[in-house]
Amino acid sequence: MAQIIAMHSHRGGTGRSSIAANLARLMADEGRRVALVDTDIQSPAAHILFGTGDPGLCRSLADYLIGRCEVEDAVLALPSDGGELFLVPARAEASGIHEIIAQGYDVGLLREGFDRLTDVLGLDVLLLDTHAGINNETMTAVASAGTVAVVTRSCPLDLAGAGETIEFTQQLGAPRRTLVVNMVPPGVPGEAAGQRAEAAFGCPPLAVLPYEPDMAKAAGARLFAEAHPDHPLVGEFRSMIPALLAQGGRR
């Protein structure tokens, strides 16, 4: 049974895509069969983070949703040291967004696509990157997931969205919500940042990650875990994996 993990944030730019891509790489390299689906059709990132080029050259999630291909035709197999790593890019950079807005799509196809990928690829883990806030793709991703990983910064601006996030995930019946505090600014103790987030979300964080200038500098050039496998932040990503996968399930 595959574990389905959806990344979610109330606000943009919290680090969801970077964390999802690095976790996907590390989970696969530890020997699992892992797929990352970029459901952020508005602002795709995964194909850039993995350096696969413009999905205009291949099929994408948007192509599947508008009926141009099967979902498995949109899968890119990426090299992995120990397991299998698959990526479904969101859309081609130039045209995909216009087509999908103009034509619309049957949102039930998205859930069907997740199920089909899980079966066809024999997945251990399906990671779903999402657009910030609430839209159709994000609602479907959260409603499909066994675990929702809420990524937040520790500033009052982000934490103000905690109530809405809790309500949203509860309404969609998410079995398990876990909290990742990211980009703790230099000079702010991690413990204090974690406590602030815990007070807002009502659960202790799975991880409290510092703002790491090397990560910001590398954005989009090369996946951080590939470029800096021994970096302490990559060690933090690795140590999140067992707890993230514990108890998570498919539904």
Ligand SMILES: Nc1ncnc2c1ncn2[C@@H]1O[C@H](COP(=O)(O)OP(=O)(O)OP(=O)(O)O)[C@@H](O)[C@H]1O
């Ligand atoms: N811990 C960190 N330290 C420093 N920079 C980080 C950290 N985590 C992510 N970043 C950087 O923050 C930027 C935004 O990250 P990312 O695109 O992953 O966020 P996102 O939540 O997916 O954004 P969006 O809402 O646009 O989808 C990127 O430049 C990324 O490299």
Ligand SMILES: [Mg+2]
């Ligand atoms: Mg993103």
